Structures are given as structure tokens and as C-alpha cells.
Amino acid sequence: xxxxxxxxxxxxxPVLGLWLVTWIVLSWAGVQDDAFIHLRYADNLFQTHLIxxxxxxxxYGASSLLYVYLLSFLRTFTATPxxxxxxxxxxxxxxxxxxVFLFLRAIPREAHLARLLGLIxxxxxxxxxxxRWLDDGMETGLAxxxxxxxxxxxxxxxxxxxxxxxxxxAFVILGFFTVLLRTELILLCGLSxxxxxxxRFFASEDKAQSNQRLHALLGSSHLLLGGVLAIAFIRLKxxxxxxxxxxxxxxxxxxxxxxxxxxxxxxxxxLSFGVGVFLLWLLTIFLLLRAGRFSITALFANLxxxxxxxxxxxxxxxxxxxxxxxxxxxxSILWNVLQLSCVPPGDRVQTQSTSLTYCFLALVLLALPFExxxxxxxxxxxxxxxxxxxxxxxxxxxxxxxxALDIGxxxxxxxxxxxxxxxxxxxxxKARQTTQxxxxxxxxxxxxxxxxxxxxxGYVANYLPINDWQVCxxxxxxxxxxxxxxxxxxxxxxxxxxxxxxxxxxxxEIAPLLR
Numbered sequence: 432x433x434x435x436x437x438x439x440x441x442x443x444x445p446v447l448g449l450w451l452v453t454w455i456v457l458s459w460a461g462v463q464d465d466a467f468i469h470l471r472y473a474d475n476l477f478q479t480h481l482i483x484x485x486x487x488x489x490x491y492g493a494s495s496l497l498y499v500y501l502l503s504f505l506r507t508f509t510a511t512p513x514x515x516x517x518x519x520x521x522x523x524x525x526x527x528x529x530x531v532f533l534f535l536r537a538i539p540r541e542a543h544l545a546r547l548l549g550l551i552x553x554x555x556x557x558x559x560x561x562x563r564w565l566d567d568g569m570e571t572g573l574a575x576x577x578x579x580x581x582x583x584x585x586x587x588x589x590x591x592x593x594x595x596x597x598x599x600x601a602f603v604i605l606g607f608f609t610v611l612l613r614t615e616l617i618l619l620c621g622l623s624x625x626x627x628x629x630x631r632f633f634a635s636e637d638k639a640q641s642n643q644r645l646h647a648l649l650g651s652s653h654l655l656l657g658g659v660l661a662i663a664f665i666r667l668k669x670x671x672x673x674x675x676x677x678x679x680x681x682x683x684x685x686x687x688x689x690x691x692x693x694x695x696x697x698x699x700x701x702l703s704f705g706v707g708v709f710l711l712w713l714l715t716i717f718l719l720l721r722a723g724r725f726s727i728t729a730l731f732a733n734l735x736x737x738x739x740x741x742x743x744x745x746x747x748x749x750x751x752x753x754x755x756x757x758x759x760x761x762x763s764i765l766w767n768v769l770q771l772s773c774v775p776p777g778d779r780v781q782t783q784s785t786s787l788t789y790c791f792l793a794l795v796l797l798a799l800p801f802e803x804x805x806x807x808x809x810x811x812x813x814x815x816x817x818x819x820x821x822x823x824x825x826x827x828x829x830x831x832x833x834x835a836l837d838i839g840x841x842x843x844x845x846x847x848x849x850x851x852x853x854x855x856x857x858x859x860x861k862a863r864q865t866t867q868x869x870x871x872x873x874x875x876x877x878x879x880x881x882x883x884x885x886x887x888x889g890y891v892a893n894y895l896p897i898n899d900w901q902v903c904x905x906x907x908x909x910x911x912x913x914x915x916x917x918x919x920x921x922x923x924x925x926x927x928x929x930x931x932x933x934x935x936x937x938x939x940e941i942a943p944l945l946r
Contacts, residue, residue: 439550464837477503530556552711574754582765606660620657697755816907880903918938
């Protein structure tokens, strides 16, 4: 069995690498709309040395401070709007290279079940759905790199009796930057502390004295301490613990049913990067149980998703993408694979489990052609959308007031004063408001333009007379199953001044609102 796994890796690694590069090229240079929110924050940080969206008022509307700092640093060398895509694609390649190294070097050749699970992980993480989420200009791939390091170092630390002073400092720094990248990753720092502390103290056969027990606990606290220091830094820098985005996307009403429905919808919509990773997580748990390796530390390592889901349900948090879940599965999958690598070779249960794992690999491979056909139009649509924004010369809207919901592209290319109906970038007070309250306050600013889909424009029309407005242009935001068309509309009197390309005809679906 082992030679077969080795041969599979020998052929699969270059093929998967070529597959990934092909999809990166095919989808270049389309990115997610939210990436341009971070890029605008980075540009303003570079120019004003403040975390601000409009360049004037400091606010915490970015989901990742570290990513904003990184983009701002790289902004020193280039001002291309492709910067987020360049970073995310390079990180994606780095992530795959790191996983290949981990599975080939850290897992013994005899542990063919663990290596096979590693191969499945590689296939899923180069699939078109992974390109959709990891090459979208956001920090998701970077977060997964940190999660992989966190898992590996936690695993190694759990097998050693103590931590040296230099190691402790290095892990504090790792924990700091991990939480600075994503605040919610403090959860993994806490679970890492629990795993290492349990391994060194509670599961130890040697009952140490109280001072030795305290030393063991303190020696296990490095990653958690780094995370706490990052939280303190964020509090000192931004005066709050959570970004405005977390507040705006939470309605404060606990609902386990809604959380379950939304989570299932998000995972299913992400295809193999969502439901595939979820099923792989369940498979690794099943294999651990079957091999008799599901220990207390494994329980801790697999708590990431249940805890995050429970917190989201209790806060009424709107989870709007697989990237908010995938890191929890990724940590648990890597941990379970590392645990399975310790199963003795030739074990009867391992041999039986390998057959089941091959079946799962076959299902993943069979799904790839269908997924490719579904994702290609969406990825190309993203690339076309970016070219459209670049070519429409929206700089004439700079400094003007506008209402928008998807604010990334329109905000970056226009440099306009955006009133965000989602409440992400206009400060803490706007984040606390309801959508209707934000709309009323946005209308009160007497906007110079509106950038919304048909439903949003109809909603605004109840509060603002737009019967004499003009369509400048329209933009199709492609999703997996549908296209969401947005319209840029302005008052007819100012259209020649601010619209480089005015639509020749008014689309029939929006015409009734503009009469």
C-alpha cells in the first residue's frame, strides 16, 4: 500500500500544481468586492498613517488589520489594483507548498492512511472553489497559512515536556500576528493552550508538585499570551475589540435554526471548499474514532467549528462566506491527520479505513469537472467586472456623495464619499443602526449617485425621488448560481459631468423607477 501512496504523490503533486496555476491564470485578475475595501484602507494608511476608509475619519471597517498593514507596505512598491490578487495567489501557492512539505516530511511513509488524507486535502485546496475563495484578494489564504503553523507547532509542543525561552518568545509572536490577522483566531490560540497544557500536565502520569504544575501551565501559554497581546493592541489602536463589520453583521438575536440554515447554505454554495472540507473533517473524526485515537486533546482540536457556530448563533451573527468557517475545519483536519500518522503500520483497522478514504478521494475527483464547469463563468465574470470598473473612469465621482451596499469596487475606483447601507465603513454608530436607519441617514446626505441592484434602488426610491435620474452604467456581479446586476445612477442634470459612458438605453427592468 505504501508504494502506491508514494507513487500517487509523485504524480499528483506536479499535476495539482499545474492545475492550480492554470486556474489562477484563467481567473486572473478578478477578485472579491470586499478586497477593494481593504485596498482602499491600505492606500489611506499609506498616505495618512491612519486606519480610515474615507481618508479623514478613523474607523475599524476592515476585517483584518494585519492584511491592511501588509497591503499598505506593498503599496510602497506598486499602486496596481491587482495587488490584492497578487498577494492572495502567491499565498495560495505558498500554502500548497507548505502542505506538500508537511505531508511528505512530517508524516512517516508507513502512515499511508494519513498521507492519503493529506492528498485529499491537497486536491480540495487546488479545486476551482478553492481558487474562488483563496485567490479572491482577501486574507483567507494567509489565515490558513497561520492556522497550519499554529496546528503544527501545537502538535509538536504537545509531545515535548517543556518550552525553551526562545521558543516561547517565537510562539508569542506567532500568536500575536495570528490574532492581528483575524480576531476570531484567538479561539485557536485558546484551544492550543488547552491541548498543550493537558498533554503536559493533566494527562501526565507523573504527578508533579504545585510549582511544577504552575510551570507547565505557564510554559503552555505562549500562543494564547500572544493572542491576548494582539487583542490589547487592537483595543489600544482602534479603541474597540471587534471590527465594525462584526457589529454591523450581528442583529443580537440568538437563533439556532437560522444559524444552521445559513451555515448549511454557505457550505453548500462553496462546493468542495465548503461541503467538501466539512465532510473531510467528519471523515477524519470517524477514522480517529475507529482507530481508537480520539483522545481529550483530539476533542479540543475538533471544538473549533462547534464553538464558532455556537457563538455565531448566540450573537445572531450573519456568516456570509465559507472563509469564515474553513479555518476551523482546516485546523481540525490537520490535527486529525497528524494523529492518524501515529497509527501503527499494518493495523487492520487502518487497512479497512484506507478503502473508505480511497472512495472519498474518488468522489472528490469525480466532482471536479462539474465544479469546474460551474465556477469558470463566475471567475471569468469577476475578471471582466474588474476590467469594466478600470475602464469606466469613475474618478469623476471622487469626493462626491454616494449610496452603495457592495462598496468595494465602486468605492476604490471612484474615491467617493460612500454612505454604506451595510454599515461597514462609516463608523461605530452606523454599524449599530438598522438597514432602514442607515438608508434614512444616507438619503439625508443628498447623494450625488446611487450604486445598488434593482431591489436596492427600489428600496431607496421609497425615500428619495429618483424619477429624473439617469443610468450611467451597469455591472454584473457573478455568483455561482446567479448574476446580481448593479446600476450606477445619477441625477440627469449632472450625468454629462460625472458619467464618462452613459447607457444609450434605459434597461427595461429599471425604467419604471426612473420615470
